[in-house]
Amino acid sequence: MxxxxxxxxxxxxxxxxxxxxxxxxxxxxxxxxxxxxxxxxxxxxxxxxxxxxxxxxxxxxxxxxxxxxxxxxxxxxxxxxxxxxxxxxxxxxxxxxxxxxxxxxxxxxxxxxxxxxxxxRQIYQLRKETIERIFGTAKEQHGFRYTQYVGKARMEMKAGLTFACMNLKKLAKILEKRGWNTVRFLLILKKIKRKEVLKEKWCWA
Incomplete structure (x- = not known):
């Protein structure tokens, strides 16, 4: 759905x-x-x-x-x-x-x-607690009220990186609540190879 x-x-x-x-x-x-x-x-x-x-x-x-x-x-x-x-x-x-x-x-x-x-109806009411909150955070804290780059490709790259960072922060909080060590989680992220990030479509489209 x-x-x-x-x-x-x-x-x-x-x-x-x-x-x-x-x-x-x-x-x-x-x-x-x-x-x-x-x-x-x-x-x-x-x-x-x-x-x-x-x-x-x-x-x-x-x-x-x-x-x-x-x-x-x-x-x-x-x-x-x-x-x-x-x-x-x-x-x-x-x-x-x-x-x-x-x-x-x-x-x-x-x-x-x-x-x-x-x-x-109850499912739709959950939208304002999840999706709308993410949109608000992107507008207030990440400058998404206006486009800051010229060209669709550059804005796709900015949007992809921004929402990836927001997802990682959210994931870190979830793992911390489950007993994970946040420092260990960040070290795991650093081990991701650079080529795996550069080959993503939204970076170079």
Whole structure:
């Protein structure tokens, strides 16, 4: 399972993770519908006929697929003009309601099912105690609020070295709690051959 914030909650990422056999756990995202209007969840999708049915029991048929991979569904303005739900549905001059659905929307539906699974809410709450803390440390103590080098390769090298050091410090604390001698641990690290470090991809990519 991969736990990520709302910035990664996209159909493309959900598709890739699920296809690779990885369960993505994303947070709840608030609908962006204008206040006082019907939300997208109030429009029923008919998978067999590939259309949407609005709260006023009108059909939104498939129109086209845009370059971003979203299928567009539109209503008939003649029908909507006489609908009693028009004021809560759309403000368009031609009374046409449009809804978009990504070609990988079914993967987002699976993601929502995973989010509602018992126990996953508690798992997501652990994120702020682990991942967010690491990000905060990197920003406050290691200058990761801004990029300090020119070029992707140099920043990859800085990020790799920085997070490697952070992991080593964390590992040293864990081993110390388990009774290890920290000095002995550092001596073991010094015995790592230099060529094993230099051949890493993030150093020279």
């Amino acid at each position: 991969v736990v990520a914030d709302a910035g990664y909650k996209t159909p493309a990422i959900a598709h890739r993770l699920l296809e690779d056999g990885i369960q993505p756990l994303f947070p709840y995202t608030r609908p962006k519908t204008k206040e006082g209007f019907f939300g997208k969840h109030e429009f029923a999708y008919d998978e067999y006929y590939d259309c949407y049915i609005c709260p006023g029991v009108h059909i939104l048929t498939y129109s086209t697929t845009n370059r971003n991979g979203y299928k567009e569904y539109k209503s008939y303005g003649e029908h909507c003009a006489e609908c009693h739900c028009l004021s809560k549905c759309t403000e368009s001059k031609d009374h046409v309601k449009q809804i978009t659905r990504h070609v990988w929307e079914e993967y987002m539906e699976v993601v929502e099912d995973i989010r509602h699974t018992i126990g996953n």
